[in-house]
Amino acid sequence: MNITKTESIGRWISLLHRYGNVYMNEQLKDYNLGAGQYQFLAVLYDNEGLSQDELAHILKMDKGTAARAIAKLEKEGYVERKTFSVDKRIKKLYLTDKAHAFKSTLTSILSGWSNITTKDLSADEQAFAMKLLNKMSLNAEGYLNEMK
Amino acid sequence: MNITKTESIGRWISLLHRYGNVYMNEQLKDYNLGAGQYQFLAVLYDNEGLSQDELAHILKMDKGTAARAIAKLEKEGYVERKTFSVDKRIKKLYLTDKAHAFKSTLTSILSGWSNITTKDLSADEQAFAMKLLNKMSLNAEGYLNEMK
DNA sequence: TATTATTAGTTGCGTACACAACTAACAATA
DNA sequence: TATTGTTAGTTGTGTACGCAACTAATAATA
Numbered sequence: 001m002n003i004t005k006t007e008s009i010g011r012w013i014s015l016l017h018r019y020g021n022v023y024m025n026e027q028l029k030d031y032n033l034g035a036g037q038y039q040f041l042a043v044l045y046d047n048e049g050l051s052q053d054e055l056a057h058i059l060k061m062d063k064g065t066a067a068r069a070i071a072k073l074e075k076e077g078y079v080e081r082k083t084f085s086v087d088k089r090i091k092k093l094y095l096t097d098k099a100h101a102f103k104s105t106l107t108s109i110l111s112g113w114s115n116i117t118t119k120d121l122s123a124d125e126q127a128f129a130m131k132l133l134n135k136m137s138l139n140a141e142g143y144l145n146e147m148k
Numbered sequence: 149m150n151i152t153k154t155e156s157i158g159r160w161i162s163l164l165h166r167y168g169n170v171y172m173n174e175q176l177k178d179y180n181l182g183a184g185q186y187q188f189l190a191v192l193y194d195n196e197g198l199s200q201d202e203l204a205h206i207l208k209m210d211k212g213t214a215a216r217a218i219a220k221l222e223k224e225g226y227v228e229r230k231t232f233s234v235d236k237r238i239k240k241l242y243l244t245d246k247a248h249a250f251k252s253t254l255t256s257i258l259s260g261w262s263n264i265t266t267k268d269l270s271a272d273e274q275a276f277a278m279k280l281l282n283k284m285s286l287n288a289e290g291y292l293n294e295m296k
Numbered sequence: 297t298a299t300t301a302t303t304a305g306t307t308g309c310g311t312a313c314a315c316a317a318c319t320a321a322c323a324a325t326a
Numbered sequence: 327t328a329t330t331g332t333t334a335g336t337t338g339t340g341t342a343c344g345c346a347a348c349t350a351a352t353a354a355t356a
Binding site: 200216219237238 | 333
């Protein structure tokens with residue numbers, strides 16, 4: 001029995017993730033950002049005012065990872081953390097002008113990678129790939145959430 | 149324009165990779181292995197006698213990463229490195245009895261994750277997902293190789 | 297209202313990786 | 327054959343994570 005067969009999906013996921021990070025690091029270098037930050041920024045573009053915990057939850061990332069990613073985004077001037085008197089634990093996240101100005105750049109970078117990886121897929125295949133990956137993610141989430 | 153749309157494939161890839169690692173770490177814990185080693189072992193099951201460089205090349209991993217992963221596999225008694233007099237730089241990799249005995253376990257662990265993530269996909273959908281991910285990986289590879 | 301959870305965020309630690317600089321061994325060319 | 331590449335493997339460094347322990351702040355309950 002050939003073990004590689006069973007492993008192949010995982011292998012491709014791993015490769016796409018690692019190569020995607022290499023690409024993003026390269027593309028984001030000039031903006032003082034890395035592969036570890038852009039996802040948080042991307043979510044904020046569509047949902048300004050989220051807390052760190054909400055952000056981490058949306059991305060299914062550890063809150064420690066979120067804390068450090070956002071600290072970096074703040075340090076580089078992309079986000080601001082604001083505490084309101086309602087609940088002083090919560091730090092709501094807001095985008096700076098620099099971040100707003102950067103949005104179209106990030107969008108092109110992201111669609112650049114998307115175009116590279118799906119370049120020979122038809123529109124139907126792309127849509128189907130998205131559907132399948134979405135399902136697989138939900139299955140993975142569901143399984144690990146049950147574990148806790 | 150919604151940036152999340154452009155980013156969604158990458159986000160799912162990232163999630164599947166991270167959650168896959170969590171799963172593998174959990175499953176491999178009792179065998180003193182982690183998510184960083186099993187891929188190398190899996191390739192060796194089908195190709196005993198490869199060099200580190202060949203292994204790294206097959207997995208599209210950095211040779212430094214390969215060196216450390218294999219060092220760990222050796223330390224835990226899964227592989228042996230043998231140098232032959234033909235070319236003293238090359239260390240050919242061989243599986244130990246412990247590794248052979250572990251093969252079926254690793255196979256179940258891997259198919260376990262595969263079953264979890266694709267649990268509600270039909271056989272056709274699974275085959276199609278594999279085809280698409282394979283294509284995307286090749287595209288990613290092709291792009292990054294051109295860059296050098 | 298005093299005590300006992302729960303929650304948001306921070307930080308230390310360990311692992312997985314890429315990149316780059318290095319060494320030793322081998323190959324190619326002058 | 328002396329010199330000048332390559333190549334296989336190692337190791338240092340930095341980043342991206344998850345996990346767990348911790349601190350405030352808030353909520354729930356006795």
